[in-house]
Amino acid sequence: MKTVAELLKSKVQHSQQVHTIEPQQMVLDALKLMAQMNVGALPVVLDGRVVGIVSERDYARKMVLLGRSSIGTPVSEIMSAHVITVTPQQNIDHCMALMTEGRLRHLPVVDNGQLLGLLSIGDLVKEAIAEQARLIEQLQQYIRGE
Template sequence: MKTVADLLKLKAQHHQQVHTIGPDQMVLDALKLMAEKNIGALPVVEDGAVVGIISERDYARKVVLQGRSSVGTPVSAIMSAKVITVDPHKQVDACMNIMTDSHLRHLPVVEDGQLLGLLSIGDLVKEAIAEQADLIRQLEQYIRGE
């Protein structure tokens, strides 16, 4: 089973970088960045540390439904401040369990207080499928005596 570090290396090879936003920036800025980069969430970073995460879900529930303005509302007002993170040594299946149990779609990867990357549920599912396909291929070869 691969680790989070392995997945981050694969993402880096595909030039996928982590986009962040500051807590004092406006929600509109976060929305523009998410739309431009075609992503669903942004880690909120202050002085190099993850202090929150803002997602499209936060916007829908805390701005649209509450009648706030995305122009005058700072990210800190709607971000999820209780952020669950993982370190790069965690295995993929453990991350899937964390995300499933906590109803998360994005999981920041942090080591020594610094943001290293961001995993989506899609990243983890893709890896789990690849690992299962490899196991099936190995079992088929074993059965055929190869």
């Protein structure tokens, strides 16, 4: 199974840039950026370090349902401050277990306190399917005696 570093490397080849937001920026700015980049979450970064993550789910639960305004509310008020992160050395199985247990959709990848990338559940599912396809192909070759 691939490591997080290997998966990030393949994402970079497909020009997947990590978009971030700062805690003092307004929720409306976060929503605009998520819509523009077609992403469901943004790492909240201060001085290069991940201090939170803000998602569409945070917006729905902490803004819309409470009738709050996106214009005057800073991201820091609705972000999830307890962020589970992974390192580049960890493997995809570990990431999938973390996401399943924590009911997470996004995992920031951090090394020495610096954000390197962001993995989505879709990234992990795509890799799991590709890994299964590779295994099936190897087994079929073995059966055929190749």
